[in-house]
Amino acid sequence: MQMSDGERLIIVMLAEVMEALKLDQEIDPALVKTLVINNDGWALKRKYSGIFHSEAPSDDVVSETTNILWMWGIIEHSIASLTGVEANEAKGWHWTKWDGFDGNNDDHYGVARTMIEDLGEFEDSRKGINLNSHSQTLLPRYRRMYEKFDAHVKAGKASPLSFDALRDLCS
Structure with missing residues (x-):
């Protein structure tokens, strides 16, 4: 500099x-x-890398971050609504909660942090949790999940998600 x-x-x-x-x-x-x-x-x-970030995130990154956080809010709410046998099966699924974005390599992390901590968006389920996954593998996973999730949204079947949809997204 x-x-x-x-x-x-x-x-x-x-x-x-x-x-x-x-x-x-x-x-x-x-x-x-x-x-x-x-x-x-x-x-x-x-x-102070956060101060000197080279450029602002693109609108596409902001939009995708919003979509991923929104998706996870619905997934987590839907899982929390399960009871009985379905709730027990869901405990064994690999993907049952949002694990953040990679703070070192992913612009989504900074966008999510700003949305949650500064703007108060998505804070119902995100405030106070570690937003840094330290993993570059999660964003591709979130993108694959969102493609499936979006199909449920377009079919009007996303609030809450059905048990079968949750199993498809999370296991």
Whole structure:
């Protein structure tokens, strides 16, 4: 990351203000000041990668994230509504809850975090859970599930999902 002399001066001054006011924030002003003075912009970008993300997620990623979170809300609600033998069988299914997105490699993670933590969307079932799956294998799985789920939605059979539909999606 390249910073002009003026930008570096402003950052150092703001860091010193934060230090003097003893503000307890997510950003460490002493570290920021040191990195800027040492011209280690690369380290700032590494430490605070969420601030320096190269570009905003596409509308397609936002839409797909919304669809996946919505799908999982319906799946989880439908599973919670099962009783008796069906509920017992569902306990053995591999996919019974949303496990997040890969925070290191997937733009969906940042979109989901913003939707849930900042905008308050989907927070009924998502607030306070770990959103980072640390796995690149889940997004392809979610996409395959959504294709099947979408067929149930278009057929008017998604709220709640039938036991057979849940078995098809989750086992």
